[in-house]
Structure formats: structure tokens, C-alpha cells
Amino acid sequence: MSDRILEVDNLSVEFATYGGTVKAVRGVSFHVNRGETLAIVGESGCGKSVTVQAIMGIIPMPPGKITGGSARLNGKDILGLPAKQANQFRGVEIGMIFQDPMTSLNPTMTIGDQISETLMVHRGLSYKDASALAVQLLDKTKIAEAAKRAKQYPFEFSGGMLQRAMIAQSLACNPAVLMADEPTTALDVTIQAQILELMAELQRTENMSIILITHDLAVVARMADRVAVMYAGQIIESGSVDDIFYRSSHPYTLGLKEAMPSNKGDRDKKLSPILGSPPDLFHPPVGCGYFARCPYAMKVCEHQQPPEYLLAGDTTHQARCWLQHAGAPVNKRLYQTGANHAD
């Protein structure tokens, strides 16, 4: 319990729009242990970004609204705090980097000033001390000629460099948790690898936890200790990275895996996409969110939400699927530990 640095319980977020209320996040629970990487995976619009942004308190409210749940950082409740209290953990205990480094830094401030701003605000350093520390931080993220670079503006940096600068900025106050919202999506593949390597290295040296949001399973396999798969505003499967890849227990996870290209020779094999489209979150389905697209859907899936099943013999591997019910039929492709299967 004590090594759980962040614990999110039953988080729900809605957005009021002209078209009605979008239930973007529908009861999400997860936790992050000290020093580990949790990857949150899912397709666009599944609510993974909204989840972390709600925890950080940076979704615009209105139209956004946190309708339930809690988030505890080191045991302290941090969900929905007013700006003044929230700023005691934002940038201090939790650092955050975003998808597009090109637009995530203020274009009219030098990189150095943006990093030292965090230090001045939270650590009460003088401009001079903060600037010197900012250069050190840039150095730590392997930016060459850090002193010169600190005096430059974002438009003088490349995308990869900017993401390094973003990381340097988020690490300014030695946060316990780094939230990375698709940190490599906007970068090309070689730069992606460099950034991921940098993050992994800093995680070791700084002993921080990382919440990595991504839709790239290759990134997950490389970086994560544990994985939470999100679909239609819910976590449908979570577990260790091996659980997710080798003992997939939810048809959606299986579908994601099959939609992934492989480099293992079978070039003629066509990718099999998940047919259909995600449910309309203005009117989320009564039953399982994946019902309409699931090749193994049963009658019960349409009308009743599946509970989170803890897979037998495991303390962390969970799946939100009726196929894990004791009475469910055996499915050879899924990892099942239900009673029927055991027979």
C-alpha cells in the first residue's frame, strides 16, 4: 500500500457540449507504484488524456466536469482542488509533458525562462539561480550547448529538442510522478526512440513513476511495467505488460494486438482491423462498451455492464468482460481462468 504513489478510484468526467453531455470517462480506477511505469493505452477518444488531465486539474471547467471519484497522491486527495491548492502538487510532485512539443511551449518566452519560471514559482529561487539550474536541467536531458540553447526560443528548436526541453521543464522540481500524454506521437521514429530512452534513463536516476499515455503498443512493450487498456471511457483490462501481451483476457486487447503489424516474416498476412467504430459517448451503451464490435459478444453483454474480474492466480491482472465469468463459454484465443474453463 505504501508504495502506491498515485491512486485513482472510480473517476468520472463529463463534458457539456451543444450536442449534449459526453461521458468521456466512466468510472476509471488505477494506481501507480513508486518507480514504475504505467502505460494507459487506447484508441483516440477513449478518454485516456481526459483521465490524466482531470487528475492534474487542467481540463477546462466548464464545459468539463468531474462527476465522481477520487485521486490520491501519497494519500492526499488531489482531485478537483482549487488552483491554489492544486498548484502545490502540479509541477512539484507531478510533472507533465504533452503530445505536441511544438505548440506546448510558449512561443514568446525563451526555453530557459520557461524552465526557470517553474523553479522561481515553486522553489522561490532568484532569477539567476533558477536560470543556472535550468541550464543544468537542459544538460540532463542531453541538449547540447545547454547554456546557449536556454537563451533561444521554441521556434529555434527541433521537435525532438523541444520534447527534451519539455521533459527538462517537467523535471524541474524533481516530481515523484511524470505524466506523459502521448509524448512521442508527434515525433518521427528515430527521435521517438531517443525520447523514450531518455525517459527510461531519467526514471532510473530520479526514481520517479511514469504514467505513459499512448496508442502505440510497441512503445508500451518497451517502456511499461504495467498496462491499463482503455475503451469507451473505461479501463477494460489491466495488468503487467506480460499479462496484457501474452495473456490477453479481453477481446478488445486481442483486437488491438491483431491490428498490429509484425516484423516476423509473415509478410503476406493481412492486418485485421477491429471492425466498426467506438460507441457514441453521448449515449454510452447500457452493457459492455465493446459489445457492438466484439466477435465473441453474448446476450448478457448487451444489457449488463461486466464487472472487473480478477484473473485467478494473479493479484493485478483484471479484465472487464463477461467471458471471464465462471459460467462463460471457453474461448481458446482468450486467457480465461473462470470455473467453466477449469473443468
Added chain:
Amino acid sequence: MLAYTMKRLMAGVITVWFIATATFVAMHMVPGDPLMNDKAVTAEIRKNLEIKYGLDKPVGEQYLIFMGNMLQGDFGISFTQQNRRVNDIIRDHFPVSATLGVLALFFATIGGVVWGALTAVYRNRLPDIIIMFMVILGISVPSFVFAALGQLLLVNINSALGFSLVPVAGWGTISHMLMPSLVLGLSTMALLTRLMRSSMLEVINEDYIKTAKAKGLSPLRIFFKHQLRNAILPVITILGPQIAAITTGGFVVELVFAIPGLGRYFVQAVQQLDYTVIMGTTVFFGAFLVLMVILVDILYGFIDPRVRLQ
């Protein structure tokens, strides 16, 4: 930066030359000439006057003489005002117009930025709705209406107080300048308010504002250091052309408030076809505006580093 400035200045000189030539051509194409007034009663007197002012020469030669003098900074003598050089008219009256214009621009910019930022903060709430209603008034009602209403207001205030707190018209002290510059700056202020509002709302949705929040900065700090500075860029861009609007709009306001500015002479000169005064004031205003636009562009470079190095 220096090369950029030089390039802009060169282009500016060409613009001014074009303005001068176009004005010269347009002026000579209008029927009549400055001597059609009561001065030239007989053909003989008219002929003498034509010789005196050089109007007997072919138009092409007149153009060359005019351009030559202009290059030396001499706009010639007024046709309608006895023995008054155009340079003197500009020197005497331009500072008045400039003071009025600068003050108006000052009101407009400060007001536009403050009101615009306020409406953005109170978006779709009562203060926003009230201010945006005023903005529509400010943009659509012409300045002479506001000038008259402003005077009426001053008359009422002064008569209620029993003494003249703020003079209704005239020129001389700071209190004379308040109402006319406010009136003159009103439409620009309204325009800038709208611009600032939309710019603020655009910036607040930018990713770097989200970053600033995630950094744990206070809302006040985000507002001033991250939002305002970026939102003000389009406002500065439009300031150059707005200086033009304010100086030309100034003619009417100068008239209503009996201010001895250059505008009055400009309008009079056009009515009386006073060639030299038309040319002098037009070229002078043109050069002034071109210079202002260049200045604004350079100023822009100081606020937005992306412009600076190109």
C-alpha cells in the same frame, strides 16, 4: 534586422513617391485651379499670377519642379493664404494633430487591451455582453456623433458644477485634449477590444496554456505572462493601419472641437484647390503613416521573437 529595416525604408520611400505622383495627377485632373477665386478678377491679373506661381509652365515641368523642391524639403507657398509657406503650416499645426492622435491612440490601445481581456475573462457573462454591446456602438456610430454627444456631456457637467471643469472646445491645456482624444480613439478602441477578445480566447485554448497550468503557475501569472503577451500580437499588427484611421478621422473631430490641427487646413485646401497645401499635407501625412507602419513592424519584432530574426 538592419537589412530588414533598410528594405522597409526603401519600400517606404517608393510608396511616398507614388502617393505624391498620384496626388499631383489627381489634383491637376480636377476642373479648375487655385486662381479661380476672387483674386484673379481680370485676365491680366490672372496671367501675372500664373507667372508668379509657375502655373503657365507645362504640367510635366511643374511636376519636375515640385518634385525637385520636395526633395529639398520645400513644399512651396500657399495659394490661398497670404505669404504663408506650406512648411510653416505643417510646422505650426501638425504638432497639434499629432498630440491629439497620439493621445487618442493611447486611449484606444489601453482601452482595447483592457476591455478585450476583460470580455475574454468574463466570456458569455454579463460584463462581456455589456462591453460587446458598447463595442458594436463604438464601431458603427461615426465619430462626429460621439463628438457632439461628448460636448453635450461636458456642457451638462460644467453647468451642473457651476464652473468649467473640462472645456467644451478649444485647445491649449491637457484638459482641452481629454474629450476630443477620447472621442477620436473610440472606434479604434472598439475595434481593438473585439480583436483582443478573440485573440485572448484563441490563446487560452493553446497547448502552452495547458502546459503553464500543469506547471502549477497561478492563474494570474498565466494570464499576464503567457496569455496576454501572446494575445496582444495581432493588436500590435493592426496598430499601424489604425494610426492612419485615427489621423484621417481626426479632421472631423478637430472641426467639432475647434482644434487648430492640420486637418482643417487639409480639408480647406482641397475645397479651394490650393495645390501646394494639398501636395504638402498629403505627402507629409503619407510619409508619416508609412513611417508609423514600419515602426510598428519593428516593434512587433521585439515582442515576437519569431519575427526578429527573419
